[in-house]
Amino acid sequence: MKPILRIFLAALVAALSACSDSSGPQVPPVDEIRLAEIEIDGRTIQYAVGGRGGPTIVLESGLGSELAVWERVGEDLAQMSTVFAYDRPGYGGSDPTSASRDAAQVATELRRLLQAVDAPLPYVLVGHSSGWQYVEYFARAFPSEVAGIVGVDGRAADFSLQCLTAGLERCTIDPSEVPEPLRSEVVAEGVTRTQLLTVGDFPDLPLLIFAHGLKDPANPEWETLWAAAQENLSGLSPRGRLVIAPNSGHFIQLDEPTLVVEGIFEVISEGR
Numbered sequence: 001m002k003p004i005l006r007i008f009l010a011a012l013v014a015a016l017s018a019c020s021d022s023s024g025p026q027v028p029p030v031d032e033i034r035l036a037e038i039e040i041d042g043r044t045i046q047y048a049v050g051g052r053g054g055p056t057i058v059l060e061s062g063l064g065s066e067l068a069v070w071e072r073v074g075e076d077l078a079q080m081s082t083v084f085a086y087d088r089p090g091y092g093g094s095d096p097t098s099a100s101r102d103a104a105q106v107a108t109e110l111r112r113l114l115q116a117v118d119a120p121l122p123y124v125l126v127g128h129s130s131g132w133q134y135v136e137y138f139a140r141a142f143p144s145e146v147a148g149i150v151g152v153d154g155r156a157a158d159f160s161l162q163c164l165t166a167g168l169e170r171c172t173i174d175p176s177e178v179p180e181p182l183r184s185e186v187v188a189e190g191v192t193r194t195q196l197l198t199v200g201d202f203p204d205l206p207l208l209i210f211a212h213g214l215k216d217p218a219n220p221e222w223e224t225l226w227a228a229a230q231e232n233l234s235g236l237s238p239r240g241r242l243v244i245a246p247n248s249g250h251f252i253q254l255d256e257p258t259l260v261v262e263g264i265f266e267v268i269s270e271g272r
Contacts, residue, residue: 032050032078033048033049033050033051033074033075033078033083034048034049034050035047035048035093036048036049036117037093038113038116038117040109040112040113040116043089043094043095043097044093044094044095045086045087045089045094045095045113046067046086046087046092046093046094047067047084047085047086047087047113047117048067048074048084048085048086049082049083049084049085049117049119050074050075050078050082050083051077051078051079051080051081051082051083052081052082053081053082053120054081054082054120054121054122055081055082055120055121055122055123055124055147055148055268055271056081056082056083056084056114056119056120056121056122056123056124057077057081057082057083057084057123057124057126057264057268058084058085058110058114058119058123058124058125058126058135059073059074059083059084059085059126059128060110060125060126060127060128060131060132060134060135061085061087061088061091061128061129061131062127062128062129062130062131062132062155063129063130063131063173063182063185063186064178064182065091065128065129065131066087066091066092067085067086067087067091067092068092069128069251069253069254070085070253072253072254072257073253073257073260073261073264076257076258076261077261077264080265080268081124081268082119082120084114084117084119086110086113088106088109088181089109089181090180090181090184091181096180096181097181100184100188100191101181101184101185101187101188102188102191102192102195103133103134103136103137103157103188103191103192103195103196104137104141104192104195104199105188106134106137107134107135107137107138107141107142110134110138111138111142111145121145122145122146122147122271123138123145123146123147124146124147124148124149124150124264124267124268124271125138125139125146125148125149125150126149126150126151126152126264127149127150127151127152127154128152128153128154128251128252128253129152129153129154129155129250130154130155130185131154132151132152132154132155132156132233133154133155133156133157133192133196135149135151136149136154136157136196136202136236137192137195137196137199139202139203139205140196140199140200140201140202140203141199141200143200143203143205146203146205147205147206147267147268147271147272148205148206148207148208148267148268148270148271149205149206149207149208149237149267150207150208150209150210150260150263150264150267151207151208151209151210151230151233152210152252152253152260153210153211153212153230153245153248153250153251153252154209154230154233155229156229156232156233157189157192157193157196158193159225159226159229160172160189161193162225162229163222163225166221166225168219168221168222168225169219169222170219170222172186173186175187202236202237203237204237204238204239205237205239205271206237206239206240206266206267206270206271207234207236207237207239207240207241207267208234208240208241208243208263208264208266208267209230209233209234209240209241209242209243210243210244210245210248210252210259210260210263211226211227211230211242211243211244211245212244212245212248212249212250212252213244213245213246213247213248214246214247214248214249214255230242239270243259243263245259245260
């Protein structure tokens with residue numbers, strides 16, 4: 001069973017349990033998270049959506065991750081607002097594409113997808129790892145459509161360059177060693193870095209950056225550089241702040257889902 005379907009089933013069981021007790025006050029059923037597909041320009045895109053009303057919480061995964069990476073936060077997010085996750089082209093249930101995988105292309109595709117499924121405006125953009133670069137571009141390019149931004153151990157577009165300049169290891173991925181669509185996303189990193197320098201200013205909006213707290217003792221210099229990059233990201237907006245997830249590795253939404261959910265709710269509240 002796919003993880004996202006387990007979320008739906010858990011929500012359905014909770015709803016039925018609440019409705020079965022006629023002796024007490026009736027609790028409204030939990031809005032289901034459903035897995036769906038849509039065809040855009042002849043390509044099938046798989047997405048998951050649940051909850052109701054705006055803003056829409058848009059979950060953008062990192063390199064190599066499908067929408068199921070958000071399974072531990074989806075149901076709770078759907079309690080407050082509409083939540084939306086999807087598989088980028090070539091991932092999961094989405095058809096591949098020959099289009100460039102730079103931030104401008106990915107953000108434009110995402111915007112069109114959100115419009116096609118009638119996701120309520122505005123958007124609260126949540127980006128994990130390299131998915132941060134796509135939501136950063138979206139926020140810079142379409143600021144009037146965005147109510148807040150959240151980075152979940154987001155990888156800054158210039159991190160690889162900083163890492164190489166510092167003479168460290170684990171800075172880059174060799175495109176020849178990974179399959180599509182990862183290869184195309186890695187190849188587009190330089191283009192994305194340039195795009196983020198020219199697309200426009202970062203909007204004055206609520207910004208929350210989560211950084212992992214569990215460090216790799218074998219790579220202290222890399223960890224120090226990563227921590228500094230997270231601090232820099234939190235400074236993009238005058239309304240930005242940094243939260244360290246003390247018990248998390250890179251996948252904070254899986255290691256400390258409650259922390260991520262509460263942070264997103266705070267950003268929604270600040271943006272209203």
